[in-house]
Amino acid sequence: MSIDELDGRLLITMRAHPRIGLTELARLLGVARGTVQARVEKLTARGVIADFGPTVTPEGAGYPILAFVSLQIAQGRLNEAVRALESVPEILEVYGTSGQADLLCRVVARGTPELQEIIARILASPAVQRTDTTIALSIQVPYRIEPLLRAASG
C-alpha cells in the first residue's frame, strides 16, 4: 500500500523531468531500464500514478478566482445536491466532510461576479440549505507532492 525508496526517487525524477525517456531515467536512478519500466507499470496499476496527462491550471485557462464553498444539505438529500454540483463545470472537486458543513467544494471563476453567480446556482438547488464561501486571496504554498514522496520513501 505504500511506496519504497526507489518508487519515491522514480516519481520525483519523473516529475522533475517530465519528458524524460525510460533510458535516461534508468541511468539517473542507477538501475536497469527494465526495472524502471516494471516499476512505472506497477505504480500506474496500483493507482499511485493517476495519469500522465498534462496538468491544466485553471488560472491559465482564464479562471483566476479560487474559492472553497462549504454546504449544509437537507437531511437525506445528499445525492440530489451532489448531482446539482456535478452539473456546474466551475466546481472542480467535492468532498463529504465532518463538522458543521456536509460538503466542501473547490470552485474557480473568471471573476468575482461570476463567483457570485455560481454560488447562486448552488443555492438554487433545494437540497442546499446554507453556504459558506472562503475566497483564496493568495497562494502561500503552491500544490506540491515531492516533500510527501520524500517522507514516504526516505
Added chain:
Amino acid sequence: MSIDELDGRLLITMRAHPRIGLTELARLLGVARGTVQARVEKLTARGVIADFGPTVTPEGAGYPILAFVSLQIAQGRLNEAVRALESVPEILEVYGTSGQADLLCRVVARGTPELQEIIARILASPAVQRTDTTIALSIQVPYRIEPLLRAASG
C-alpha cells in the same frame, strides 16, 4: 488570457490519451501536426499547462486520510506561520483566505493518529493561534478539469 475551442479540444484529448503522439493527436483534432506542436508550446509557455509529469495520488502513496485545516494566525506573523507549514510534508497546499480564518491547508495523513500529530505540529508554531479541522469523509466529485475546459472553449 483564455483558451479557444481548439485549445480546449487539444487539452481534453491530451488528458484522455496521455501517451498520444503529436501525429495522432493532430489527426484526431483534424489539424496539421505543426499546428498542434505550436499550440502545445504556447499553452505551456502561457502556463495553462503546468507540467507533463505524472499525477501522483496521495492515497496511492499510502496517505488515505485527507483533511482541510483552517488556521488563525497571530497579527503580523503570517510569514513565520507559512514557513512552519512548509516544513510539514503532509501539507500539500496552503492558501491565504478571506473570512474567519487566515490560512487554509490541504493535509493528508497515513491515518487519523498521524493526522492528530500533524495538527499538533502545526499548533506547535507560536504564530498559529487556533486550528479548525475538517476531515474529508468521502469523495463526492473527484477532481476534474474537463467540464471547465469544455465550458471555457465551447
Added chain:
DNA sequence: GGAAGGACTGGTCGAATCGACCAATCCGGT
C-alpha cells in the same frame, strides 16, 4: 487598396525512444 506579418498547411529528414523480447543472475521466503 495594397503590403506586411503571423498562423496554418503538408511534406521530408535523421536521431532518439518505446515496447517487446531474451537468457542469466540475484535475493528473499518456504
Added chain:
DNA sequence: ACCGGATTGGTCGATTCGACCAGTCCTTCC
C-alpha cells in the same frame, strides 16, 4: 537447499519527435 519473483543487460523493429522547408490563407496596418 530449493523455488519464484525481481532485476539485469542486451538486442530488435516500429514509431515518434523535433527540425527543417516552401507555399497559402487571414488579419492588421499603412
